[in-house]
């Protein structure tokens with residue numbers, strides 16, 4: 001008998017198939033739904049962590065909370081290979097241009113998760129040197145409140161991003177509305 005017997009029944013759940021038409025030997029669905037399913041379950045985060053909220057993110061990645069369960073264990077420190085920018089911590093105004101450059105270097109489609117009070121609004125640091133919210137320089141998709149937020153809250157934020165990724169139209173990034181939104185941030189879309 002194996003030293004490590006497999007416990008039954010397994011708690012591992014397979015991702016549900018998207019809506020579609022099923023019959024003996026075939027399953028048909030739309031391209032949009034398949035792409036949404038793939039994007040949702042393979043988000044590659046780029047952690048832009050500057051202070052204490054970053055420590056909570058480390059806990060989120062570690063074994064107890066295990067972000068790998070959501071398909072996001074592959075962190076990317078290269079913007080080109082990331083589609084989820086996670087901003088965690090106090091962002092000084094001097095750091096703003098760097099954050100913006102990282103965002104601009106990420107390929108579409110990309111999402112931004114703003115973690116904690118500091119990244120969302122400057123937090124307790126209402127001072128001359130701290131950016132009062134990263135949405136002053138880049139668009140944000142989901143905000144996670146708290147100082148610091150618990151790992152459960154960070155996971156909740158990622159689940160919300162997953163919902164966006166799953167349900168986003170393939171044409172959204174080409175839409176006039178999206179281009180106007182980027183233009184309002186002065187982001188070059190050419």
Ligand code: SF4
Nearest residue numbers: 052053117118147148
């Ligand atoms: S929100 Fe609180 S825990 Fe997070 S970086 Fe700011 S001071 Fe630290």
